[in-house]
Amino acid sequence: MLAVFRKPKTFKLRALHSQEKFGVAGRSCQEVLQKGCLHLQLPVAGSRLCLYEDGTELTGDYFWSVPDNSELVVLTSGQTWQGYVSDLSRFLSAFHKPHAGLIQAARQLLSDEQAPLRQKLLADLLHTVSENIAAETRDEDPPWFEGLESRFQSKSGYLRYSCESRIRSYLREGPFDVDTCASKHSINPYGNRESRVLFSTWNLDHIIEKKRTVVPALAEAITERDGREVAWEYFYGLLFTLENLKLVHIACHKKTTHRLGCDPHRIYQPQTKPKRRRPARKRR
Numbered sequence: 001m002l003a004v005f006r007k008p009k010t011f012k013l014r015a016l017h018s019q020e021k022f023g024v025a026g027r028s029c030q031e032v033l034q035k036g037c038l039h040l041q042l043p044v045a046g047s048r049l050c051l052y053e054d055g056t057e058l059t060g061d062y063f064w065s066v067p068d069n070s071e072l073v074v075l076t077s078g079q080t081w082q083g084y085v086s087d088l089s090r091f092l093s094a095f096h097k098p099h100a101g102l103i104q105a106a107r108q109l110l111s112d113e114q115a116p117l118r119q120k121l122l123a124d125l126l127h128t129v130s131e132n133i134a135a136e137t138r139d140e141d142p143p144w145f146e147g148l149e150s151r152f153q154s155k156s157g158y159l160r161y162s163c164e165s166r167i168r169s170y171l172r173e174g175p176f177d178v179d180t181c182a183s184k185h186s187i188n189p190y191g192n193r194e195s196r197v198l199f200s201t202w203n204l205d206h207i208i209e210k211k212r213t214v215v216p217a218l219a220e221a222i223t224e225r226d227g228r229e230v231a232w233e234y235f236y237g238l239l240f241t242l243e244n245l246k247l248v249h250i251a252c253h254k255k256t257t258h259r260l261g262c263d264p265h266r267i268y269q270p271q272t273k274p275k276r277r278r279p280a281r282k283r284r
Helices: 029-040 085-092 100-112 116-129 155-166 193-201 210-223 232-240
Strands: 009-015 022-026 048-051 070-075 203-206 245-248
Touching: 009 029, 022 029, 029 048, 029 070, 155 193, 210 232
Parallel strands: 009 070
Antiparallel strands: 009 022, 048 070, 203 245
């Protein structure tokens, strides 16, 4: 009987897989359920309330411990709800063929969401589902080219230009001593505009440092060559190829001296031994 004198609790209700929410107040689980079913035009018999966050069923004993303004889902007989991950799984199942309606639904969920973790999940989901990797030209994916000069008409053309520009300004810090990144960073700059912009923060990192090691070794080799031929292909590989370069996320840079040197056996071209001339045969 004490419930009669308590202030009614407030909730936000929605039907299964619906993005529209409405407010309901009540002093018992049954009262909230009845009001919700009336608004949604659903049968009260067989229906129940579950927390949107984790799918926990709302019962009489649990009713007063739930915080005000909690989100609830009204389920009819046979329906199930496993929490907000159920919404995410519906989006994931459609990733192979994203469409405008799916992207709009994800944006609607994000605009109504307040919990930081769910906001991040939805933002990451929206970022992935909006990718248009197969498109190549400006006409096929106009949003990708936003902010770029009109002379760039293809993704490949712009990324080639971007790589050529960045190759002139390598950074020397990075995870030079590991084969794979423990943080599992990955990026596809062809996906969408955000990925294309984010790609500019990644850096090409020299394993054997360019400024501290490679360039000084090359200068010394030229000065001290003493008739020997400098192995230019070796130094070219160290400066400009994957032999000595890694593409790394900026957060993975290691601000330490690499303490790696050039291979002393590869600085000069191997010297070929001069062929001995055979003595001329005497004519009889």
